[in-house]
Amino acid sequence: xxxxxxxxxxxxxxxxxxxxxxxxxxxxxxxxxxxxxxxxxxxxxxxxxxxxxxxxxxxxxxxxxxxxxxxxxxxxxxxxxxxxxxxxxxxxxxxxxxxxxxxxxxxxxxxxxxxxxxxxxxxxxxxxxxxxxxxxxxxxxxxxxxxxxxxxxxxxxxxxxxxxxxxxxxxxxxxxxxxxxxxxxxxxxxxxxxxxxxxxxxxxxxxxxxxxxxxxxxxxxxxxxxxxxxxxxxxxxxxxxxxxxxxxxxxxxxxxxxxxxxxxxxxxxxxxxxxxxxxxxxxxxxxxxxxxxxxxxxxxxxxxxxxxxxxxxxxxxxxxx
Numbered sequence: 104x105x106x107x108x109x110x111x112x113x114x115x116x117x118x119x120x121x122x123x124x125x126x127x128x129x130x131x132x133x134x135x136x137x138x139x140x141x142x143x144x145x146x147x148x149x150x151x152x153x154x155x156x157x158x159x160x161x162x163x164x165x166x167x168x169x170x171x172x173x174x175x176x177x178x179x180x181x182x183x184x185x186x187x188x189x190x191x192x193x194x195x196x197x198x199x200x201x202x203x204x205x206x207x208x209x210x211x212x213x214x215x216x217x218x219x220x221x222x223x224x225x226x227x228x229x230x231x232x233x234x235x236x237x238x239x240x241x242x243x244x245x246x247x248x249x250x251x252x253x254x255x256x257x258x259x260x261x262x263x264x265x266x267x268x269x270x271x272x273x274x275x276x277x278x279x280x281x282x283x284x285x286x287x288x289x290x291x292x293x294x295x296x297x298x299x300x301x302x303x304x305x306x307x308x309x310x311x312x313x314x315x316x317x318x319x320x321x322x323x324x325x326x327x328x329x330x331x332x333x334x335x336x337x338x339x340x341x342x343x344x345x346x347x348x349x350x351x352x353x354x355x356x357x358x359x360x361x362x363x364x365x366x367x368x369x370x371x372x373x374x375x376x377x378x379x380x381x382x383x384x385x386x387x388x389x390x391x392x393x394x395x396x397x398x399x400x401x402x403x404x405x406x407x408x409x410x411x412x413x414x415x416x417x418x419x420x421x422x423x424x
Contacts, residue, residue, distance in 0.1 A: 357407030
């Protein structure tokens with residue numbers, strides 16, 4: 104039975120996602136033997152990882168990066184957010200598809216493509232995936248010096264990432280593009296996984312719900328199963344305010360970036376986000392649905408470039424494959 108289950112495909116994940124099939128726990132434990140300590144039968148009697156345990160989740164993701172992406176060194180403080188690899192990879196694949204729509208169906212790859220990761224985090228996860236999958240260059244910003252230091256250590260510790268990822272400290276926590284992107288810089292893509300919650304109480308409420316769903320247990324002061332320090336998860340006004348500020352700033356950098364984008368976790372925020380994009384006169388807006396596990400989310404992407412400006416950008420910056 105377990106071998107049949109292992110062959111199941113997670114059809115909601117992108118077709119190029121390396122984790123569409125259920126995890127090969129035998130291969131992953133060979134890659135990272137420490138994972139053996141966190142595997143136990145689930146309610147169906149099938150071996151599984153304890154997803155309610157933050158340590159187990161982190162070790163699983165280290166094994167995934169090692170086995171599927173060749174990343175041998177992925178160390179960062181336990182209090183920082185541990186990203187789920189399949190969902191993060193889906194963002195990268197879908198945004199690559201968005202580029203291909205402007206490039207005659209071919210995904211632009213290699214050093215000529217620069218992606219700006221707003222909030223690189225201590226784990227450096229989006230640059231890792233973008234470099235390995237598409238050989239893009241990355242600029243990653245963060246307001247936390249320790250996260251920048253951690254991300255830089257990961258880059259320095261993996262030869263495939265060196266010379267491909269530049270980590271920049273955002274000194275003003277209220278700014279997104281200011282202080283990071285210069286007036287002459289050209290960015291093909293900007294990506295962002297914004298802080299989701301508006302308060303610590305809101306974050307804890309969400310985590311209690313998640314722990315109950317994963318383990319069936321009610322916990323009053325839960326440990327975040329994907330960890331995360333406050334500025335990774337919480338900002339005044341939550342996700343909507345953060346994205347609204349990003350849209351407002353993006354208008355000032357309208358000629359510096361081809362596609363701006365962000366994850367939007369709460370569907371209720373979409374109406375206000377579309378209004379902001381209309382207010383700041385985005386020329387084109389795309390909404391890309393995502394689905395991982397039991398959660399549905401989406402990417403909202405926008406550009407201020409006209410069709411003629413898009414054509415000029417493509418012809419001067421991208422090689423047609």
